[in-house]
Amino acid sequence: MDAGRPLMRRLIVLALAACTAACAAACSAPGHEALRAEARSSWFTVHALDRATAERVLSECEALAPSVLSGPTSGAPTSIEIFCVPVAANYGEGRNLTVGDPEGRRLRCIEIDIGRDLAWERFVIAHELAHAWLAPEWNPLPQILEEGLADLAGERADPQAGVCRRLFHGLRLVTWAGIGWPYQIERNGKQELGMLRMGRAESGLPTLAAMLELDGTSYHDVGGEQNENLLYAVGYALAEQIGVPKLRELCARALAEGLPQIPADWVLDAAQLTRESGSLWALSGQRLIGEPEERMLQQCLRDEGPFRFGKE
Numbered sequence: 442m443d444a445g446r447p448l449m450r451r452l453i454v455l456a457l458a459a460c461t462a463a464c465a466a467a468c469s470a471p472g473h474e475a476l477r478a479e480a481r482s483s484w485f486t487v488h489a490l491d492r493a494t495a496e497r498v499l500s501e502c503e504a505l506a507p508s509v510l511s512g513p514t515s516g517a518p519t520s521i522e523i524f525c526v527p528v529a530a531n532y533g534e535g536r537n538l539t540v541g542d543p544e545g546r547r548l549r550c551i552e553i554d555i556g557r558d559l560a561w562e563r564f565v566i567a568h569e570l571a572h573a574w575l576a577p578e579w580n581p582l583p584q585i586l587e588e589g590l591a592d593l594a595g596e597r598a599d600p601q602a603g604v605c606r607r608l609f610h611g612l613r614l615v616t617w618a619g620i621g622w623p624y625q626i627e628r629n630g631k632q633e634l635g636m637l638r639m640g641r642a643e644s645g646l647p648t649l650a651a652m653l654e655l656d657g658t659s660y661h662d663v664g665g666e667q668n669e670n671l672l673y674a675v676g677y678a679l680a681e682q683i684g685v686p687k688l689r690e691l692c693a694r695a696l697a698e699g700l701p702q703i704p705a706d707w708v709l710d711a712a713q714l715t716r717e718s719g720s721l722w723a724l725s726g727q728r729l730i731g732e733p734e735e736r737m738l739q740q741c742l743r744d745e746g747p748f749r750f751g752k753e
């Protein structure tokens with residue numbers, strides 16, 4: 442059984458071309474002009490196609506903000522405009538739209554796809570808020586590790602979506618390691634055994650060290666969507682393995698040495714890896730699949746879970 446289709450669509454940070462002074466105050470991107478309904482309070486101005494969506498997303502943002510702000514990477518909250526873009530899918534993506542060099546993290550606005558799954562929507566909102574409110578001392582963090590920490594914020598915001606995210610990260614990692622995940626399920630009175638593989642690596646996949654050298658500009662240019670999804674899995678697993686205190690220390694050291702980004706070798710050292718570690722390390726992704734993830738997998742395989750294999 443191959444679950445190659447990306448069920449969790451990637452969360453991406455887009456760099457909008459630098460805007461002229463005339464549009465400096467607004468976050469104009471294709472499709473935004475149709476989002477005429479607006480809801481606002483405290484830090485958020487939410488634009489959507491209809492008032493009900495604007496108000497729902499606004500109240501989700503307000504409910505999730507304290508959890509994001511209490512996260513380890515959060516700086517002071519700033520006002521954010523959020524554009525809710527309808528998509529014909531269960532699981533939409535989110536994007537921080539920045540202006541200029543993405544490394545400068547000059548946030549213009551957040552785009553949230555409005556799919557049908559609300560648990561996932563909460564995850565995406567928290568993930569994007571974690572990027573948007575990242576404290577400046579975390580700037581040297583390699584992009585894939587920032588993605589990992591943003592996923593941890595999503596997980597705190599919606600534990601059910603978090604279990605799915607961990608499951609898919611784990612499946613992608615053990616697939617990259619060349620093995621996959623053994624599963625067993627009873628279907629129509631018959632026992633079915635198999636090996637589940639998710640997201641086979643495409644050509645152009647960077648090495649582990651090169652993944653850590655990517656920045657906000659190069660992050661999405663890695664050979665395809667499966668590779669990009671794998672980068673999220675690697676970033677999550679490494680961020681979780683190394684832990685927030687050590688990552689904070691590495692950021693401080695990079696800043697003290699005037700480096701724009703933590704060198705890949707420091708991260709590899711902290712994870713007790715080397716440049717030769719390669720994909721075999723990814724077998725450790727099996728630790729992401731614990732009891733709740735295994736239960737979720739069983740549900741998904743029986744087509745009862747919130748996520749389906751093979752169709753979105």
Ligand SMILES: [Zn+2]
Nearest residue numbers: 452453588591
């Ligand atoms: Zn992200």
